[in-house]
Amino acid sequence: MSRTAFYERLAESLREIEADGLWKAERIIVSPQRGEIEVEQNGVRRSVLNLCANNYLGLADNPEIMAAAQEAIDSHGFGMASVRFICGTQDLHRQLERLIAEWLGTDDAITFAACFDANGAVFEPLLGPEDAIVSDSLNHASIIDGIRLCKAARHRFATGDLGDLEAKVTEARAAGARTILIVTDGVFSMDGVTADVAGICEIADRHGCLVMVDDCHASGFIGPEGRGTPALQGVADRVDIVTSTLGKALGGGMGGFVAARSEIVDLLRQRARPYLFSNAVAPPLLAGAIKAIELARAGDHLRDRISANAAHFRSAMGAAGFTLAGQGHPIIPVMLGDAVLAAEFARRLLDRDVYVTAFSFPVVPRDTARIRTQMSAAHSTDQLDRAIEAFIAVGRELEVVA
Numbered sequence: 230m231s232r233t234a235f236y237e238r239l240a241e242s243l244r245e246i247e248a249d250g251l252w253k254a255e256r257i258i259v260s261p262q263r264g265e266i267e268v269e270q271n272g273v274r275r276s277v278l279n280l281c282a283n284n285y286l287g288l289a290d291n292p293e294i295m296a297a298a299q300e301a302i303d304s305h306g307f308g309m310a311s312v313r314f315i316c317g318t319q320d321l322h323r324q325l326e327r328l329i330a331e332w333l334g335t336d337d338a339i340t341f342a343a344c345f346d347a348n349g350a351v352f353e354p355l356l357g358p359e360d361a362i363v364s365d366s367l368n369h370a371s372i373i374d375g376i377r378l379c380k381a382a383r384h385r386f387a388t389g390d391l392g393d394l395e396a397k398v399t400e401a402r403a404a405g406a407r408t409i410l411i412v413t414d415g416v417f418s419m420d421g422v423t424a425d426v427a428g429i430c431e432i433a434d435r436h437g438c439l440v441m442v443d444d445c446h447a448s449g450f451i452g453p454e455g456r457g458t459p460a461l462q463g464v465a466d467r468v469d470i471v472t473s474t475l476g477k478a479l480g481g482g483m484g485g486f487v488a489a490r491s492e493i494v495d496l497l498r499q500r501a502r503p504y505l506f507s508n509a510v511a512p513p514l515l516a517g518a519i520k521a522i523e524l525a526r527a528g529d530h531l532r533d534r535i536s537a538n539a540a541h542f543r544s545a546m547g548a549a550g551f552t553l554a555g556q557g558h559p560i561i562p563v564m565l566g567d568a569v570l571a572a573e574f575a576r577r578l579l580d581r582d583v584y585v586t587a588f589s590f591p592v593v594p595r596d597t598a599r600i601r602t603q604m605s606a607a608h609s610t611d612q613l614d615r616a617i618e619a620f621i622a623v624g625r626e627l628e629v630v631a
């Protein structure tokens with residue numbers, strides 16, 4: 230009886246999700262990830278423009294990265310079948326970690342299976358019940374989960390509101406916190422907004438706090454040599470902890486990392502549960518990421534291309550009358566409000582060979598549904614113009630723009 234009731238309850242939740250227009254369907258891509266991809270629908274293959282990958286530098290199908298990954302399979306095998314401390318650390322792991330540290334100017338770095346794991350790992354070993362974490366209210370789900378796993382007191386500040394941040398830091402201090410860690414996304418991915426990391430560091434200095442930045446939507450393509458938001462704002466030396474992903478601009482494979490002082494990295498190697506109890510990153514992913522970081526560091530031409538693409542798309546879409554969120558970042562959300570409208574908009578764009586994803590609750594707050602477009606260095610101006618034309622046509626059909 231109770232088993233039956235359980236499955237009925239799940240079925241009811243699924244029906245509700247669908248009825249609310251919040252169903253997330255997965256489309257099948259049959260080509261590599263790139264600016265123009267092939268999708269299969271009802272057995273028919275077709276080519277569509279892709280505006281929703283985190284493939285900022287266009288490296289997901291880069292031949293040099295693919296060759297590096299293939300060579301690593303030959304020289305280092307396919308997988309590790311071990312956690313790092315048992316028999317899962319190859320020279321490639323240390324090579325990648327040292328490269329990340331050198332690139333970001335930290336003592337060391339430690340890799341995880343994903344940045345979700347890095348964020349799940351980082352708090353609990355470093356902070357205890359005597360400590361406090363002050364976290365931006367829009368921080369990524371993995372940060373929120375990581376903080377939940379840690380016994381430190383939790384404070385949330387209104388997103389990007391430095392006044393509120395300082396109030397929360399003061400509150401934590403007054404409550405007797407031993408160590409206070411301020412945590413922010415470098416870039417808020419649902420809005421395309423860059424955090425004021427320099428401003429956060431100033432407050433941290435005044436109150437003796439540590440600072441952590443999750444730079445997943447910046448690493449590789451923001452700042453000098455793609456070193457991210459702290460470097461862009463000239464505070465890389467002040468930020469204590471950077472977490473980021475190998476699964477977005479840096480080739481889009483898999484893996485995450487924490488870059489920090491050696492005391493932090495060493496302690497994470499001893500205590501971080503997703504490191505101690507989960508498989509080591511596979512050799513081809515390591516070699517691909519090493520090559521991707523090399524290409525990203527030397528990739529000013531790619532960063533110029535993304536900036537030009539973002540400026541072009543933003544200005545044309547704004548001129549067409551769309552409401553856009555964010556600023557100065559290749560994430561350009563087209564705000565639609567209603568979840569059903571956003572889903573329908575995305576469906577019609579696909580009919581016009583433009584692949585985008587509608588984001589709705591719980592990924593974004595209710596009634597702020599949007600289509601989040603993401604520019605890539607892999608897009609040509611012609612391709613973007615095709616996308617803009619399709620947006621305008623569908624926008625008129627659905628009476629979003631005149």
Ligand SMILES: *Cc1c(COP(=O)(O)O)cnc(C)c1O
Nearest residue numbers: 343344345369445474476484485
């Ligand atoms: C994508 C993302 C993550 C998760 O990274 P994975 O390596 O895919 O697990 C964590 N934080 C932020 C801000 C992200 O955008």
